[in-house]
Amino acid sequence: MTGTLIAQSLVNGVVLGMTYVLVALGFTLIFGIMRMVNFAHGEFYMLGAFVTFFAFAQFQIPFIVSLAIAAIIIGCFGMLIERVIFRPFRGNELNGMIAALGLAIIIQNAALIMWGADPKPMPSVATGILKLGPLIFPWSRLYVIGAAAVIIALFYVVITHTSLGRAMRAVAQDTEIALVQGIRAERIYPFAFGLSVALAALAGGLMGPVFGVSPTVGLAPMLKAFIVVIIGGLGSIPGALLGGLLLGIVESFASTFLGATVSDFLLLALVMLVLIFRPWGLMGVREA
Amino acid sequence: MRGSLIALAAAGLIATGAQAQEELKIGVLVTLSGAGATWGNAMKGAAELAAEDVNKAGGLDVGGKKYKIRLISYDDQFKSSEAITAMNRLIAEDKVKIVMGPMGSAPAVALAPITSQAKVITITMAFTPKAMNADTPYAFRPVLPTGIFAKPQADWVVKKLGVTKIAGLFPNDETGQAIFKDNEIAYEAVGAKFVAKEVFERERTDFTPLLIRIMSTDAEAIELDGNSPQTAGLIVKQARELGWDKPIIRTGGDATADILSVAGKEAAEGVYVHQPLNLGMPETKAFVDRWKETYKTEINGFTPFFYVNMHMLFEGMKKAGTVDDTDKILEATLALKDFPSVLGPVNWTGKEQFGRNHQLSAPFYVGQIRNGQAETIATCDANTCK
Numbered sequence: 001m002t003g004t005l006i007a008q009s010l011v012n013g014v015v016l017g018m019t020y021v022l023v024a025l026g027f028t029l030i031f032g033i034m035r036m037v038n039f040a041h042g043e044f045y046m047l048g049a050f051v052t053f054f055a056f057a058q059f060q061i062p063f064i065v066s067l068a069i070a071a072i073i074i075g076c077f078g079m080l081i082e083r084v085i086f087r088p089f090r091g092n093e094l095n096g097m098i099a100a101l102g103l104a105i106i107i108q109n110a111a112l113i114m115w116g117a118d119p120k121p122m123p124s125v126a127t128g129i130l131k132l133g134p135l136i137f138p139w140s141r142l143y144v145i146g147a148a149a150v151i152i153a154l155f156y157v158v159i160t161h162t163s164l165g166r167a168m169r170a171v172a173q174d175t176e177i178a179l180v181q182g183i184r185a186e187r188i189y190p191f192a193f194g195l196s197v198a199l200a201a202l203a204g205g206l207m208g209p210v211f212g213v214s215p216t217v218g219l220a221p222m223l224k225a226f227i228v229v230i231i232g233g234l235g236s237i238p239g240a241l242l243g244g245l246l247l248g249i250v251e252s253f254a255s256t257f258l259g260a261t262v263s264d265f266l267l268l269a270l271v272m273l274v275l276i277f278r279p280w281g282l283m284g285v286r287e288a
Numbered sequence: 289m290r291g292s293l294i295a296l297a298a299a300g301l302i303a304t305g306a307q308a309q310e311e312l313k314i315g316v317l318v319t320l321s322g323a324g325a326t327w328g329n330a331m332k333g334a335a336e337l338a339a340e341d342v343n344k345a346g347g348l349d350v351g352g353k354k355y356k357i358r359l360i361s362y363d364d365q366f367k368s369s370e371a372i373t374a375m376n377r378l379i380a381e382d383k384v385k386i387v388m389g390p391m392g393s394a395p396a397v398a399l400a401p402i403t404s405q406a407k408v409i410t411i412t413m414a415f416t417p418k419a420m421n422a423d424t425p426y427a428f429r430p431v432l433p434t435g436i437f438a439k440p441q442a443d444w445v446v447k448k449l450g451v452t453k454i455a456g457l458f459p460n461d462e463t464g465q466a467i468f469k470d471n472e473i474a475y476e477a478v479g480a481k482f483v484a485k486e487v488f489e490r491e492r493t494d495f496t497p498l499l500i501r502i503m504s505t506d507a508e509a510i511e512l513d514g515n516s517p518q519t520a521g522l523i524v525k526q527a528r529e530l531g532w533d534k535p536i537i538r539t540g541g542d543a544t545a546d547i548l549s550v551a552g553k554e555a556a557e558g559v560y561v562h563q564p565l566n567l568g569m570p571e572t573k574a575f576v577d578r579w580k581e582t583y584k585t586e587i588n589g590f591t592p593f594f595y596v597n598m599h600m601l602f603e604g605m606k607k608a609g610t611v612d613d614t615d616k617i618l619e620a621t622l623a624l625k626d627f628p629s630v631l632g633p634v635n636w637t638g639k640e641q642f643g644r645n646h647q648l649s650a651p652f653y654v655g656q657i658r659n660g661q662a663e664t665i666a667t668c669d670a671n672t673c674k
Contacts, residue, residue: 005504008500009497012496012500116585117322117325117326117329118329118518118549119518119521119546119549119550120549121548121549121552123552124552129529129530129531136530136531141496141529211494211522212518212522215321216321216322216323217493219491220491252496252497255497256497256500256501259487259501260486260487260488260489260492260498261460261488261489
């Protein structure tokens with residue numbers, strides 16, 4: 001019996017973890033490159049869920065294509081937002097954060113006005129369950145693991161094998177030297193922002209069938225992204241990967257064996273421990 | 289001569305002044321975002337439709353003056369802190385004496401001292417016994433709370449399904465705690481008991497770990513009372529995804545539309561729900577159609593109750609001849625018997641159960657979701673279901 005519980009918790013934990021990784025990757029990317037904490041990140045997750053819903057449920061476009069459409073639309077929207085709203089705050093971390101907070105409130109309430117508070121009926125992408133002996137895994141959740149893994153792999157390829165990706169990493173490591181080397185940081189920032197919110201949008205669309213589509217779905221992933229990057233290290237991509245999976249698995253095990261309320265407070269206790277003993281995160285760079 | 293002309297003109301001005309429309313401000317303080325928004329919109333819409341009725345007829349005729357109803361709405365996000373801020377604003381700045389709301393139990397309990405002291409009449413959805421009792425002279429509750437409907441519904445379901453071991457999932461706040469207590473009493477009275485009780489923060493969307501925990505016990509049915517409509521839908525969906533094929537019961541709080549919307553037709557099939565409305569009654573059907581036409585969404589089963597309560601208060605104002613003296617309005621409203629409404633003739637009850645008869649009384653029904661619709665399978669009153 002316990003074996004079943006452990007296996008189920010593990011799978012659930014990996015599903016959750018993969019979602020968190022997707023959301024946290026974008027979040028940490030923006031911080032690493034632009035030194036900006038994007039408080040509006042959760043709202044791009046929410047917008048991704050909505051665009052996927054409209055494409056998939058209303059226009060009957062195949063799910064994967066709907067996800068791609070959501071990523072492209074939100075990515076472009078993100079680039080526009082970066083040029084229009086965040087450019088004046090480049091280099092000014094605090095005011096950039098506040099602007100992002102304001103943006104989050106605007107986007108969420110605009111969604112409330114446009115689409116109403118009621119949850120949208122998002123149909124399941126994969127139905128049925130996979131039975132391995134006594135273990136039961138819903139296909140809809142296994143689907144999330146697979147899709148997220150593909151997206152993360154693609155992201156990795158972009159970051160390491162394209163010149164744009166390498167330029168982003170250069171800017172993140174040392175902006176001045178990157179500029180000296182001829183990298184146009186001006187061009188990199190909107191692209192990085194667009195890529196990061198596209199990741200959040202993909203996460204939102206992917207989890208739409210699982211967690212629902214409504215204007216307030218962005219808040220929880222946002223908080224989780226914060227926790228992930230604190231644990232993993234703000235600005236570190238491997239850290240986001242590790243932190244996300246770790247968070248998902250710990251949360252799943254804690255919820256299954258200790259109950260939901262204990263799990264919630266345990267996660268935050270974990271954050272406090274990391275902040276006290278290793279504030280730069282598990283894989284972050286110690287700030288001088 | 290000139291003096292009397294002036295006097296005549298002045299009298300004419302005063303006369304037209306008396307004909308000019310006054311404004312009666314009514315507050316709406318409900319949850320308009322997040323998991324409980326369905327109910328908040330139901331209450332707000334009920335107030336809007338009642339106001340529309342009155343304004344279309346030329347205004348509320350009270351004490352020789354005609355009042356145009358104006359609604360002032362605030363969203364409390366189901367948080368007591370937001371509710372307190374909004375209510376203080378309604379009382380001090382907007383100067384209202386009647387509020388449609390608060391919706392949730394936690395905000396209701398937090399606001400009771402404020403509204404009682406300010407003598408502001410509230411129409412609440414809160415199920416906790418603390419929201420409408422001997423200590424809250426100005427609170428009305430038009431919908432039947434778990435304390436009333438749980439026992440007859442549990443009795444009927446337990447007999448029909450033959451289950452004795454129940455698992456419950458409840459939000460970790462005043463609503464959830466009060467409802468769990470009422471459910472426990474109801475089920476135990478008919479020989480069943482809770483073998484699992486999972487408590488969670490209201491904003492949670494991932495119930496898989498909690499459902500896994502429940503599935504590892506010997507529970508024979510899941511009870512969803514107290515959960516917001518969206519949450520109930522998510523639980524149904526995730527439970528079915530995990531392979532839970534035993535009964536799911538939602539004793540109370542109309543959530544059928546959201547359960548279908550979030551969980552889908554297939555997953556929702558067979559779920560037992562509480563139905564506050566009888567669509568066989570022509571007045572009720574007409575109201576439901578009016579809602580669909582005005583708001584283009586499915587009506588929530590609670591809406592007509594708030595609509596009726598609002599109209600009864602309007603009638604109370606007319607009979608008492610005042611829009612400000614809430615004590616007189618209370619007296620006149622409570623004197624109404626067999627008030628003709630879209631729910632049929634309604635009365636006030638609750639003195640014995642709650643210590644105050646500000647509870648609207650109406651029959652209710654048990655339904656089961658079949659093929660995307662909730663079909664009525666039993667009719668209930670405060671004692672039994674058939």
